[in-house]
Amino acid sequence: MLSDYFYLYQFIDEEAFKIMLNSIIIIISLLILISQNILLLNEESLILGCFITFIWLLYNKTSKNIQIELNSQSRMIENSIQESFNKILISLNSELNVYKAFGFLPHDFVSLKIYFQTLNSIVSQKLINFSIQYYQSIFRKKLVFTQKLEGQISKLLALLIIKKLEGIITLKKFYLSYFELLSLFCIYKISMREYLNSI
Template structure:
């Protein structure tokens, strides 16, 4: 590097010859250059070591995240390979079930089949009638509950005379007139 005394002597010569004019800007520039030079000489090693430490920690972090990502991808590929033939396995299972059913039906005595042909239509008709009666019962229960709700609403509107109940009656009356 340059000798510091040589730089000072050279700068005095330049100032004495009026090549460099000493004013505020020049003094600030000299101070800034001196500051940068001293910072570079004194702190370069610590800044360099700090950057090295940060780069090592970032490298370790990236490597660990990439390793984790690689593990996840490998497990995903393994799962996909395990379930690759799932559709064909289900189709084969269905085919085997059909073969088993047909072989079982071939071995069932005809008398057993005939007796069940008489029983199943009766059970199915009973189930159908039961479903119809249940739907009728549910419809009756719902209409009964709705009638109770309407009567309670009328009771509250007449006896309590709350603004919200009266307002609802007026709105419903306007809607009714609107539909007429």
């Protein structure tokens, strides 16, 4: 019987022979353990044995396919990383060439910044002087206008007071000529004094 195994070994590869030999050893050891009542043969142990056998067969049958798939994916990832690295190198080389071609631009921007700062300070000083002169001229115009308006209002008030006094004088003449009451003279003087104080 042992010679049959060696004869079979010639026609199958070494790995399959090892798997077959391991499975025979496991089966024989299980039969010995069951016959000696060391391992009980019930539903749970059968389910456990089936599950372990299923996992072991699944691992043996699919491990090569999974390894091939993972190797192909790792090659794809390696190729994409290499390609992106090459693109980064190309872009860095192009940026380096641009920097070499336009290396004078930072110096020009610094000088442009200095020019704009001086221009800004000059314009701000001139703007302050211009705004002061502008507001002074507007204030002068408003001041002249208010002075003219004040003069006209004082003339108008003087005319109104003169008109009121003329009316009061004519009323006084009328009352004095037609009514000769002494109390009226006293009331008239008090009301005239109050009116002049309110003005």
